[in-house]
Amino acid sequence: MGQIPRFLSWRNMLVLSLAINFSLILKILKGDRERGDSWDRTAYVSIWPVVSTTASESSSLSSASCNYSKIEEDDDRIINLKFGDPTVYERYWQENGEVTTMVIPGWQSLSYFSDENNLCWFLEPELAKEIVRVHKVVGNAVTQDRFIVVGTGSTQLYQAALYALSPHDDSGPINVVSATPYYSTYPLITDCLKSGLYRWGGDAKTYKEDGPYIELVTSPNNPDGFLRESVVNSTEGILIHDLAYYWPQYTPITSPADHDVMLFTASKSTGHAGIRIGWALVKDRETARKMIEYIELNTIGVSKDSQLRVAKVLKVVSDSCGNVTGKSFFDHSYDAMYERWKLLKQAAKDTKRFSVPDFVSQRCNFFGRVFEPQPAFAWFKCEEGIVDCEKFLREEKKILTKSGKYFGDELSNVRISMLDRDTNFNIFLHRITSSFNSTL
């Protein structure tokens, strides 16, 4: 017993020493930013927010180009907005993320098992707790009486859901459908192994076959940002809801989602795509059990380190929402998306050479105010005779985007990431406005 005070004091010193680390890291980061320099170039190229909200709309646009004197020199640089790489969030986590720093000792993560008493034996209890908490704080999904299944990104969970929901008898592959424009990766994943359990069935809007089928509902939708419901009019449909973007920085949270199988991901909620963590909220025990079985066969569970990191990130996000004095994570990310969409919509109005979707405002229960969706992607349409929008942007503007054809839609549409770093977003904006006419 006599040793306990000594032992506690070592512990205390460690806490103190860790606190010194964090403040030093913060100091160094701040020092870098103040000098406009960086010791990790890739991590520090973004500037947040893009331009001041108080500037008038048209001057915002020009100030975007003014602020970045490099834009002119960078005319030859290819800007890749093809993927939804969520680097827009880097700045927030650099500035506010020191409490999110994790220390992982060398002996962590030896066992395959996280929680042998849980149906999902590879789910870290801490992550489960923070998933429930963040959904409660945001009010975007019902978690009560749901099974949580963790996955290596929601991409793996989509496959786990297909495995769980397909009949395993000899009735042949079940059709998997989604309304166009749909997330371009779905058909590729679905058909890549020529599974006898399921196969891609195409556009849900024109689907007419009898019998059971799986319908994927992505809401808000990738690529176009609209809220969605199932469209096939049949009682035999089995639904998977991909709610990757049902977070208040992208869309008003009108009610807690309450579906049989709901997929979420850290990639689009907090922006930590490189950690590769997604989660499913599942009503039916047997469905959850089969999803877990798939993940066991596919990757023998999910990285513990990654789960613990996401648990910490979600905790910081939830904590920030209860912080009445400062801006929450969602305040920050909402503002960033708001800025970008304001600039993009203004550019569309000014140039008239392209359009973006019109959205309806709704009241968001989380923010307690009314606003329009401001999606993670812009579903961008070239107007006035440009048939192949992807080709035009690539060849004339050196901007890489994803053609509408991959989403089961037209060539005149492209999908453009709104989640890239500020510098890239601003060069993109500059290129599609200042010289749109000249290169037509």
Place this chain on the structure above:
Amino acid sequence: MGQIPRFLSWRNMLVLSLAINFSLILKILKGDRERGDSWDRTAYVSIWPVVSTTASESSSLSSASCNYSKIEEDDDRIINLKFGDPTVYERYWQENGEVTTMVIPGWQSLSYFSDENNLCWFLEPELAKEIVRVHKVVGNAVTQDRFIVVGTGSTQLYQAALYALSPHDDSGPINVVSATPYYSTYPLITDCLKSGLYRWGGDAKTYKEDGPYIELVTSPNNPDGFLRESVVNSTEGILIHDLAYYWPQYTPITSPADHDVMLFTASKSTGHAGIRIGWALVKDRETARKMIEYIELNTIGVSKDSQLRVAKVLKVVSDSCGNVTGKSFFDHSYDAMYERWKLLKQAAKDTKRFSVPDFVSQRCNFFGRVFEPQPAFAWFKCEEGIVDCEKFLREEKKILTKSGKYFGDELSNVRISMLDRDTNFNIFLHRITSSFNSTL
């Protein structure tokens, strides 16, 4: 320029402060161990090594039971040796792992991309470097002119290899075979999605079909520990070598493995199964490209945090091998396996109620001495009329093992993990020796 010294001094202070952290963590861990107490029970249940090597064989056995006075009270506890959970390594990483501690800042791992210039765009360069280094240090695989593909465990890489090596035309599924006894998960993974690309073709020893096929060679083999080569006598075979256990704690390293597709994993080399990292060394660029394509579709890459952790662990392992004064990681783990196998073989000899395989000694280039394989699993055969060994051990000894039938072999065999914590291994040893006769 005037700010640089100030900036550097912050950096220096951080390094100093981190060093203080590590020594404090070490101090606390040591303090815990000295008191025989633990602040993380699950992580501290093992004791290493089991018993002293200097004790005579038979007294070792009894000392194993003597040292653990709890064994008698624990007669009712079920001991699960069904899986290859590598918790035997916990003790080493607790005692020597403080340099392996990782600090991950909150803004790490936002982007999906690790290295856009690499064919394997999701491979962390630091991990690639340490993989090459550890193979060079150990001498167990050729890495020159190979593509490295990282996976969420080698389990995912096995599937990536199947995807890459199967014909994607309409020739129908290719047969995948392996000689019995084979790793029980292979057939389950291969057939779980009823793929049109590949299907399980059974025992390679009796395989007679014409045309291309894939043969899996696991060497050392799971479950029986023998070194293996391909057995189907045909020129149309495509080989995958699973070398999960080709490390010097398990088997003499006779030469660097040099095959077309070689799979390795952190789970069995360093024991970090919960991090879920494996790697493939691949000769052919197109095969590597298709493996990468599969991992992109399956999980959009592999957790960065996990990769960086394994990079650090491998670095510590390689460093320990160059340390002439202390014991290396492989010295430690070799000793642990040696002890366990010595005790198990002695028990087999003493009781005559079960047998384990006889292995041939070979010279190990890494250790520079001759020894017998001491595999991660014991391929355990019940003798004298026990038909169903798994049932016998479960019902009479409360020891869970995996029946030979799952490996395409006989019920009189079971696979027993040799990688569990010491307490469990010792209870197992105690139960199969001291009262083997009485319960027959």
